[in-house]
Structures are given as structure tokens and as C-alpha cells.
Amino acid sequence: MNVSGVLLAMQGAVSQGVLWGIMVLGVYITYKILDIADLTVDGSFALGGCVCAVFVVEKGMNPLLALVIATIAGMLAGAVTGILHTLFDIPAILAGILTQIGLWSINLRIMGKSNVPLLKVDTIFSRIVDLFAGLSESTGAQWLGFRQTSVSLVIGILIAVLVIVFLYWLFGTEIGCALRATGNNEDMIRALGVNTKITKLLALTISNGLVGLSGALVCQSQKYADIGMGTGAIVIGLAAIVIGDVLMGRLKSFGSKLTSAVVGSVVYFLIRAVVLQLGMDANDMKLLSAVIVALALCIPVAVGKWRIWKSYSEEGPTC
Amino acid sequence: MLTVKNVYKTFNKGTINEKKALCGLDLHLEPGDFVTIIGGNGAGKSTLLNMIAGVYPIDNGMIEIDGVNISRQPEHERAKYIGRVFQDPMRGTAAGMEIQENLALAYRRGQKRTLKWGISKKEKELYAQKLQILGLGLESRMTSKVGLLSGGQRQALTLLMATLIDPKLLLLDEHTAALDPKTAKTVLELTEKIVEENRLTALMVTHNMKDAIRLGNRLIMMHEGKIIYDVAGEEKKKLHVSDLLAKFEEASGGEFANDRMMLS
Numbered sequence: 250m251n252v253s254g255v256l257l258a259m260q261g262a263v264s265q266g267v268l269w270g271i272m273v274l275g276v277y278i279t280y281k282i283l284d285i286a287d288l289t290v291d292g293s294f295a296l297g298g299c300v301c302a303v304f305v306v307e308k309g310m311n312p313l314l315a316l317v318i319a320t321i322a323g324m325l326a327g328a329v330t331g332i333l334h335t336l337f338d339i340p341a342i343l344a345g346i347l348t349q350i351g352l353w354s355i356n357l358r359i360m361g362k363s364n365v366p367l368l369k370v371d372t373i374f375s376r377i378v379d380l381f382a383g384l385s386e387s388t389g390a391q392w393l394g395f396r397q398t399s400v401s402l403v404i405g406i407l408i409a410v411l412v413i414v415f416l417y418w419l420f421g422t423e424i425g426c427a428l429r430a431t432g433n434n435e436d437m438i439r440a441l442g443v444n445t446k447i448t449k450l451l452a453l454t455i456s457n458g459l460v461g462l463s464g465a466l467v468c469q470s471q472k473y474a475d476i477g478m479g480t481g482a483i484v485i486g487l488a489a490i491v492i493g494d495v496l497m498g499r500l501k502s503f504g505s506k507l508t509s510a511v512v513g514s515v516v517y518f519l520i521r522a523v524v525l526q527l528g529m530d531a532n533d534m535k536l537l538s539a540v541i542v543a544l545a546l547c548i549p550v551a552v553g554k555w556r557i558w559k560s561y562s563e564e565g566p567t568c
Numbered sequence: 569m570l571t572v573k574n575v576y577k578t579f580n581k582g583t584i585n586e587k588k589a590l591c592g593l594d595l596h597l598e599p600g601d602f603v604t605i606i607g608g609n610g611a612g613k614s615t616l617l618n619m620i621a622g623v624y625p626i627d628n629g630m631i632e633i634d635g636v637n638i639s640r641q642p643e644h645e646r647a648k649y650i651g652r653v654f655q656d657p658m659r660g661t662a663a664g665m666e667i668q669e670n671l672a673l674a675y676r677r678g679q680k681r682t683l684k685w686g687i688s689k690k691e692k693e694l695y696a697q698k699l700q701i702l703g704l705g706l707e708s709r710m711t712s713k714v715g716l717l718s719g720g721q722r723q724a725l726t727l728l729m730a731t732l733i734d735p736k737l738l739l740l741d742e743h744t745a746a747l748d749p750k751t752a753k754t755v756l757e758l759t760e761k762i763v764e765e766n767r768l769t770a771l772m773v774t775h776n777m778k779d780a781i782r783l784g785n786r787l788i789m790m791h792e793g794k795i796i797y798d799v800a801g802e803e804k805k806k807l808h809v810s811d812l813l814a815k816f817e818e819a820s821g822g823e824f825a826n827d828r829m830m831l832s
Binding site for chain 1: 643645647648650654658660662665669673674676677681682683686687729
């Protein structure tokens with residue numbers, strides 16, 4: 250394989266990682282801030298993609314507006330999980346699984362089939378490529394002719410930065426502080442007058458809104474929506490968070506923690522691209538993700554136990 | 569200030585584990601009353617506080633604060649009137665958040681949370697002043713995570729948070745029981761100081777009879793979900809631990825007071 254081919258594959262992996270990074274930010278809200286593993290994600294990611302594809306292909310909707318609709322669809326899915334969890338006390342994991350399973354059928358209903366290609370329609374990426382191509386022609390500046398992969402990378406980074414800034418602001422507000430406190434100590438924040446049902450519902454809604462947005466962006470960048478596109482998304486999300494934590498865990502500010510989620514996602518997709526280039530079967534990638542997450546969760550526990558076991562001595566220390 | 573009228577609470581109704589925690593309990597507090605509550609295990613002391621705070625709904629009866637019937641209000645709505653310190657030092661603070669963030673959460677107790685920034689510069693100065701009162705040097709560590717503090721420090725912080733804006737009623741549920749004797753003494757002294765300076769109305773559950781006699785202006789003893797002894801003013805000041813033990817034995821039909829009460 251030639252070098253430029255490999256570079257192109259890597260660039261594709263990075264832009265994919267950034268677009269999926271929006272989903273990882275959603276997972277970060279539930280997993281890290283709210284301390285809930287929300288399995289709605291697999292369903293709401295595909296929901297975002299399906300809704301976006303159908304609105305763009307069948308209704309001829311503006312691709313940018315379709316992103317907004319997909320975000321709202323994701324938020325609704327999160328709200329369903331939130332209502333099941335808060336109003337009816339169903340454990341968060343089970344509530345998420347119920348929504349996820351339900352969404353499989355809903356997504357098929359929305360698309361009417363298991364796959365919708367976006368071949369002859371505009372996406373936000375193709376529109377921007379066209380825009381610059383037009384500029385390039387009219388001004389004669391050839392450097393303005395961008396490839397789709399470069400555009401989707403830049404747009405992805407732009408959206409990721411906007412989302413991070415939004416989350417940074419949100420979690421600094423009074424409501425955001427109450428959200429963080431809900432994940433930290435529910436009893437305490439309730440005693441301070443916050444309805445934790447509302448904060449949990451809000452967090453699940455916002456989280457899945459981002460997941461839906463990410464699904465729609467991925468759909469537009471790969472130019473199809475597929476019923477299975479969200480399968481394993483939660484594991485990818487957790488893997489990205491774990492990788493980000495390993496790489497940037499020493500940085501303590503909230504902004505850098507959010508950034509680490511996206512960076513983790515990029516690194517995940519780079520690893521994926523590398524092992525695929527090395528000839529691994531794409532279907533084995535899910536196993537690799539599972540192993541990465543399992544190892545990341547197991548190693549700190551094992552090391553801790555080993556340290557305690559090893560520090561034992563029959564004679565006491567000399568004080 | 570606080571009126572508890574004919575309140576009943578039974579846990580696990582209709583099962584083999586049925587437990588009558590409160591049986592037609594009546595209690596009235598005047599503004600500024602500092603009431604200590606003693607009683608054996610399972611007497612219903614903590615249940616009473618939890619019922620007032622709204623942790624569980626009551627079965628029958630009525631609870632009123634300052635003329636407002638709060639019997640059926642959810643916990644988070646009652647927070648407007650009530651400051652609470654729990655027995656477990658971990659329960660009153662958010663470990664993963666900064667000291668000043670915890671205080672900012674407490675500063676907004678009972679208020680609607682908005683999209684305004686969660687903590688203002690002006691507040692931080694106020695918090696530094698308030699932390700100085702604790703005398704633990706926390707004012708220089710305002711951005712430290714609360715999880716780094718010791719149990720005693722966390723309990724002192726919780727006490728400060730519960731009283732940061734004057735609550736109409738302060739509920740202290742054995743808030744020094746999990747601390748070592750020296751720290752317990754410090755936290756108790758702080759409690760006395762804060763309650764006195766702000767003229768708070770407070771209910772304090774304790775297992776320490778000496779503290780129960782020394783602190784506050786009124787003492788009640790509970791047994792099997794009822795108040796069996798209620799003493800205030802001069803009569804309370806003259807009490808001795810032996811008087812309380814005698815009362816307890818009388819109430820429980822000659823049974824010996826449990827070890828925990830004897831020892832403390």
C-alpha cells in the first residue's frame with residue numbers, strides 16, 4: 250500500500266473520530282457526570298442517523314436543519330429513558346435497554362428498510378465542498394478546492410468545539426452545578442432543594458440529543474444510514490472516555506476533561522484504522538473495543554489489590 | 569414554628585417485618601427552641617427527623633412549619649425551610665466537587681436554579697469569611713475537592729452549609745456520632761455557637777445524655793414511637809444522667825437501658 254493511501258485512511262479515521270466524539274461527549278455526561286451507564290445510546294445514535302437520512306432523502310430537507318431534527322429525536326429518546334428511570338424507578342441500565350430495543354423497531358419504521366443511501370443528495374459537507382469549489386472557480390484560487398475528508402474533519406472539529414464550549418458553560422451554571430451534584434451525592438442535593446428526578450431527566454435528554462446529533466453527522470459523512478450503525482456505540486463511547494482519561498487524565502480542568510473525551514474518540518478510530526490496515530477483520534473490532542474497555546476497568550482494580558497484597562509483612566514497620 | 573400533630577408511620581405494613589416507627593406523635597416547637605432528642609435504638613428519633621424532612625411520606629397526621637402545611641410536600645420543596653446535618657459525614661457534602669462549589673449549592677437551598685453562573689466572585693468572599701468561623705483553615709483551600717477532607721472537616725462544612733442561609737428549622741441527626749471524641753466536641757461546640765448566634769430553631773438527636781442535658785432549652789425522650797418525657801427550662805438544667813436512666817427504665821418496663829445509652 251502506498252504512503253498517501255495510508256495517510257488518507259488516517260485522515261478519514263481522525264475525522265470519523267471527531268464526529269463520533271460528539272457522541273462520546275453525550276456518553277460522558279451520563280457515565281462520568283451522572284454516574285449512570287445509559288444504554289439508550291446504541292438506539293439514539295442510529296435514530297439520529299435514520300431521522301437525518303429520511304428527512305434529507307425523502308423530504309428533501311436542508312441537511313443542516315436535518316441535524317437539528319436528529320438532535321431533537323435523540324433528546325426525545327433520552328427523555329423516554331429518563332421518564333422510565335425517574336418517574337417509575339426502573340434501574341437506569343434497564344430503562345436504557347428498553348428504550349434501545351424499542352428504538353430498533355422505530356428506526357426500521359422510520360426508514361421503511363434497513364438502509365438508506367444519501368447518494369444523490371446534498372450533505373452539509375458536500376455543500377461546503379461545492380461552496381469552496383465555486384469560490385475556487387470564480388477567483389481562480391486553486392487551493393480552495395477541498396476534498397470531502399478535509400471538510401468533514403474541519404466541520405467536525407468546529408462542531409465539537411462548539412459542543413464543548415456549550416457543555417462547559419452549561420455545567421458551570423446553577424442548573425449545571427445541580428446536575429453535577431446529582432451524580433455526586435443525590436441525598437445531599439435533594440436536601441438542598443433540587444428535584445433530582447428533573448436533573449436526571451435533563452441530563453439524559455441532553456446526552457442523547459448529542460448522541461442523535463453525532464449519528465446524523467456520521468450518516469451525512471458516510472452518506473448512508475443503516476439500522477445497525479449504532480450497535481456497540483456505548484462500548485465505543487466508554488472506550489474513548491477510558492483512552493482519553495489515560496492520555497489526558499492528569500489535566501483536571503473540566504474543559505480538558507471534555508476535550509479528552511473527543512481526543513479519546515479520535516485515538517480509538519486511529520487504532521481501529523491501524524488494525525484494519527494490518528488486515529484485521531472489521532467484525533473483530535467490537536471484540537477489541539470490549540477488551541480495551543474491560544482492561545481499562547480491570548487494571549486499576551487489579552493493581553490496587555496487588556499493592557495491598559504485596560505491602561503485607563509479618564513484622565510491623567519501625568516507627 | 570414547627571407543629572407535628574398526630575403523626576403515624578409504619579414501615580413494611582402488613583408484612584412480617586412490620587415496624588411501627590411513630591405512633592400518634594405530637595410535638596410543638598416555639599421559635600428559637602433548641603430541642604435535644606434522646607431514646608433507645610428504634611425509638612423513632614431518626615424517623616421523626618426524616619418525616620419532618622420529607623424523606624418518606626407520613627401515613628397519617630400533619631406537619632406544619634411556620635403555618636405552612638408541609639405534610640405532603642416532597643423532600644426537595646421542604647428544603648426551603650429546613651437545614652439538615654446527617655449522621656454520616658459523607659452524606660452531607662459532594663465529594664467530587666470543590667469546597668466553594670458545595671457552599672454555592674447550599675447558598676441556593678430552596679431557590680429556583682437558573683442558567684446564571686453557579687458561583688459569583690462576591691459569594692466567594694462571603695464563603696471565605698464563613699469558613700473562618702470553623703477555624704479549620706478551610707478558607708485557604710476553597711478550590712480543594714471535598715473528598716480530600718476528613719470526616720470531621722466534612723461534618724463541620726455540612727453544618728456550615730445547612731446554616732449558610734438561616735433555616736426555619738435545623739435538623740441534626742446524631743451528627744457527631746461517627747466522629748472521634750475530640751472532633752465530635754469541636755463540631756458540637758460549633759453547633760452551639762451557630763445555633764445561638766443565629767437564634768435558630770433546632771432539633772438534635774443524640775445518644776449522649778450529658779450533651780442532651782447540657783445543650784438546648786428543652787429535652788424530649790422517645791420510646792416506641794412516642795414522646796414519653798418532655799422537659800424544658802430550669803427543670804431541664806437540673807437533670808442528671810441518672811434521672812434520665814430512671815425515666816427510661818420506667819418507660820421500658822424495668823428493662824435496662826441499652827449499652828450505648830449507659831456508656832455515653
